[in-house]
Amino acid sequence: MKIVLNAFRCLQYWDALKLCAEYNVPITDDLADKLTPSPNGTMSDSERTSILIELGELCLSQGQYHLACKQFTQAGSRIAAMKALLRSGDTSKIIFFANVSKQKEIYVMAANYLQTLDDWRSNVDYMRTIVQFYTRGRAPESLASFYESCAHVSINICS
Structure with missing residues (x-):
């Protein structure tokens, strides 16, 4: 030292x-x-x-x-x-950093990370943030995929 x-x-x-x-x-x-x-x-x-x-x-x-x-x-x-x-794996800092950075790639990276969390389906704030980040990141394919995942979750809950 x-x-x-x-x-x-x-x-x-x-x-x-x-x-x-x-x-x-x-x-x-x-x-x-x-x-x-x-x-x-x-x-x-x-x-x-x-x-x-x-x-x-x-x-x-x-x-x-x-x-x-x-x-x-x-x-x-x-x-x-x-x-x-x-x-x-510090979710709050990841969300904060993405909001501060304001770069498309970082928004998409953060949204992808949030989708890997087990509780994104039950956490409305995470769901809103994912949509917000994909929108800001201008990633319509990823956003469509996310909505499809949400639909599958809803179908599984109702079944």
């Missing part, structure tokens, strides 16, 4: 990340913040983005999905951030 922080202090971000990966140094919120290059520093934007993506990948490999989401978001890679959140 001390070696990682020393590499960071010398602004050797790549070396610090490599050490974290090699020695399985757990990435905590505090360490992730320290390893995140400042946007106001002397580093180029592309270099900063590469470091953030690498840090996000490292967080993913350690199961730190929320931290990975944060790093990918800072790098501007919202799709990767959403994929990290989907792996976390």
Whole structure:
């Protein structure tokens, strides 16, 4: 841990990340913040983005999905951030992130995730959110498929 922080202090971000990966140094919120290059520093934007993506990948490999989401978001890679959140299974954060991101692909990813939940059929809020996300994501085929699933559920309940 001390070696990682020393590499960071010398602004050797790549070396610090490599050490974290090699020695399985757990990435905590505090360490992730320290390893995140400042946007106001002397580093180029592309270099900063590469470091953030690498840090996000490292967080993913350690199961730190929320931290990975944060790093990918800072790098501007919202799709990767959403994929990290989907792996976390944190439904409320997935819905929040989709609403904030306002990207078609992310809306569809969130709606698809909500449909994998066991209780979407009994949760009216989930059903509304799925319809809303498919509509915002401009995915009429997926929306039609969802309505078909709803119809099958209704038929099975009535039978």
